[in-house]
Amino acid sequence: MPDPAVCAQRVGLPHGADLSTPARAGATLLAHAREDIGGGRFDRAEQVLDCAEASAGAAADAQLRYELVRQRGVLAYRRELIPEALQRFECALQMSAAQADRSATARDLKNVGSALRRLGDFRGALRALTTSLQMQRAQGEVGGAVLNNIADVYRELDEPDEAIGHYRQALQAFRGQDNRVEAGHVLESLSELSLDRGDAAQAQVWLLEALQTYRQAGNRAYELRVYAGLMRAALARGDIARARQWREAAFAIADEHRLALPASLQLQIARSERLEGRPGAAVARLREAAAALPQGGVERIALLQELSLAQEAAGDRAAAIATLRDSHEQERKLSRAQQDRQLGWLRTRFETAERDRTIAALESENRLRRAELHQRTLWLWSTLASVLVAALALGLWLLRRRQHARLLQVRHEEALQRYRRETDALAEDRSLLQALLDSRQDAVCLVDAEGQLLAANRSARELLGLDPAAPLAQALGDCLADADRAALAATLERMEDAAALRLDFARSDGTALQAQLAPWERGDGLIVLSLSAGSAVAPAVEDDAEPHASDAEARGDFRRALVELMLAVVETWERSTGSGRLELAEKSRIWRVTIDDGRLRARAMERYLSLSKLPRQPRWRDVLRSAYYVLGQCAMDPAEREALQRRVDAALVYTRRRALV
The missing domain is CATH 1.25.40.10 (Tetratricopeptide repeat domain)
Structure with missing residues (x-):
């Protein structure tokens, strides 16, 4: 770039030009460069453009930089440096597109199309020019230049009808613009x-x-x-x-x-002189006109071709042949120069395309690597988040499971405490019962359905030959002679449905005794034995009076509750352990297992599985003991345990109301 301090004076700007600031100096010089290009003063125009760019410097705005690039493209186009002009026009197109200036973009597309037409890329030229035309029509300001250039392209493509149509449109547009x-x-x-x-x-x-x-x-x-x-x-x-x-x-x-007469007019004048029969005048005119034109120009070649015809008409065939050869050589050089320019442009385009492809491939690879890195980072973060979520979920699950286990343990301990309270209550009831029996003068004892002595007063102990101070821990049958034990068992079994029975038996030492068996008035399947020695008849135990209607209804509900509870106990046992009711009777030692026709049966327990077979005096304590055994020994889910406990509570409602516990 020239020195901006002196270049403005060297290019010969008129006096009074505005050069007060770098931006104004650049704009002023740019305006003079346009005039020089229009006037054909190309060398001076290049100097003015260099000075404008140097004077503006860093102060040049985007519009001034754009105009400098575009005017350099116009200068190269006027100088027939079409590849360089195309490069400038494309650069200007990028700048106008970046500034979103649609009018400038349409104009630059028109310039690009014109340069492509000169380079022989008619399809590319038509594409650029059509795009420019569409943009101008969208803005409502169609210029005649783009229509004229489109017509030139169709003319080069040998499509005259399309060319004439666009020429007419261009003519109308120019006339509309005056x-x-x-x-x-x-x-x-x-x-x-x-x-x-x-x-x-x-x-x-x-x-x-x-x-x-x-x-x-x-x-x-x-x-x-x-x-x-x-x-x-x-x-x-x-x-x-x-x-x-x-x-x-x-x-x-x-x-x-x-x-001055233009070369095209000189050519037609010489042609008319030759046709008029004045070849000498034509030869002289053509020689003078050709000498004024540079070598290799299209107009000079046309003049030389006409000169050869004039020389032939003048009879100088040798000169005509030499001139024709000269014109052909210059035409060949011109064609080769055009081809070289086109090849150079194509080579530049190819190299640019390869460079752009390489850059695009590198950018694509970089984007792919960035995407892979981003994906890997996301994967690592997602994995970490998943691990944290899984750990949190596992921690919450373990915490919930621990809390659930702790809750189950608390509930289990509460159940055990309740079971202990129930047992303590039963022991207290037994103590009270023993005290009550001891207060009586007659011999009375209390046995269960299996013949196990539960309580006996002093008189009964003396008749049975038992130590009054020793605890009761034996069956009644152990105090009887061997021959009477079977009769005792049969009598006890019949007592579940009888109001009172009488039994004569002998003690193990042979002493004869008599017993009056009656159900305990408090229920539970227990039996009261009134003993007497010898043949004296013990006082009979009176049966309870008929219950009231409301009590009968409650007792019926109680009996149904017992059967439902026993069914639930057996079902829970079978589902939890996979074994049958006989194993429940054997392991719990609550129900007696007998041999009937060669088969093991728990006949006493089976009667509690049907309301129609339920004894008149049910052993509800054995049913509750069976439920407590299953609750304590079997693994079950909380809902099942809670359901079984509700059935136990339902059975206890009646017993507590009747003070059976």
Whole structure:
């Protein structure tokens, strides 16, 4: 970059230009660069752009930087450096898209499409130009330039109908913008397209309209270019006289306004002179015009081709052949240069695409690695969280299980305490019973359904030959002679359904005794024995009076509760242990197991499993003892234990009300 302190004076800015700040200096120099590009002063335009960029420096805003890039692209395009221009236009497109400037983006797409058309990428050019057109239509400000460029692409693709349609739209757009110069260019393009299709008459119509347009715009230089087209159309029709008229009119305008004849007009004038029979004048004109043009230009090649025809018409075949060879060589060089530019552009595109692909692959790999790292981190955190949740859940489960076990232990201890209280209550009842029996003068003892002595007063102990001070820990049958034990067992078994029985038996030493058996008035299946010696008859125990209706109903409920409790006890035992009711009778030692027809049976317990078979004087204490045994020995869930306990409590309701405990 040049020195910003002196470059503004070196490029020859007019006096009074605003250079007060770097930003204003850059904007002012940029405006002069646009004028130089429009005027064809390309070297000076490049110097002004360099000075503008250096003067703005870091103070340049985004808009100024964008304009500098775009104008460098325009300069390269005007210099026929199409690949460089395309690179600048694409850079400007990225900048305008980043700034979300849709108008600038549409304009840059138009420039990109124009450069791609010059490079031979017609499909890419059409795609860019169509996108630009769509954006402009969306904003309601369609420019004629993009339509004109689209028409040029269709013309290159040899689709004249599409080209003419877009040229017409471009002409309408330029006229709507009152842009006569660009409208004249479109008319010239339409005339060239008509000449290429062999329609010289229509070409003349377009050219006359273009001539009128340029006259209205006051652009005499473009008028000379239109005269070249009119001469070409006239010569295409074979109208040499009309071509001569157009030539004279062009000479008049050039002389009047002191304008140099363009190469296209020189070519048509020389062609008309050759067709008029003046090949020498044509040769001289063509030599002078070709010498003024640089080597390798398209217009110079056209002049050389026409020069060879003029030399041939003049009879100088050797010179014509040499000139034709020169034109072919220059055309070959031009074509090779164009191909080199295209190959260079394609190579640059390929290298850029490969670089972008490599960058994209690296970015994709980096994203993949970041994603894997992120996924691994998430997995580790999720694993850690899962472990913590599992540990917390396990801790809560263990805590709940411990609390549940502790609650079960508390409940079990409470049940054991209650069982102990029940046992203590029974022992206290037995003590009270013993004291009550001792207060009587007659011999009385209390046995259970199995014949086990539960209590006996002193008189009964003396008759039975028992030590009054020793505790009762034997069966009544042990005090009897062997012959009377079976009779005692049969009598006790019948007592479950009888009100009173009488039994004569002998003591083990042969002393004759007599007993009156009656159910205990408190129930529970216990039996009261009134003993007497010899043949004296013991006083009979009177049976209880008939109970009241309400008491009978309560007793019926009590009997049903006993049967339901016993059924629940047996069911719980079988489900918990997998063994039957005989094992319950044997292990609990509450119910007697007998042999009946060669089979073991617990006949006494089986009577408590049916309400119809339940004894008249049920042994409810044995039922409760069986329930307590199962509660204490069997493993069961809390709900089952609670259900069985409710049945025990239901059976106890009646016994407590009747003071049976």
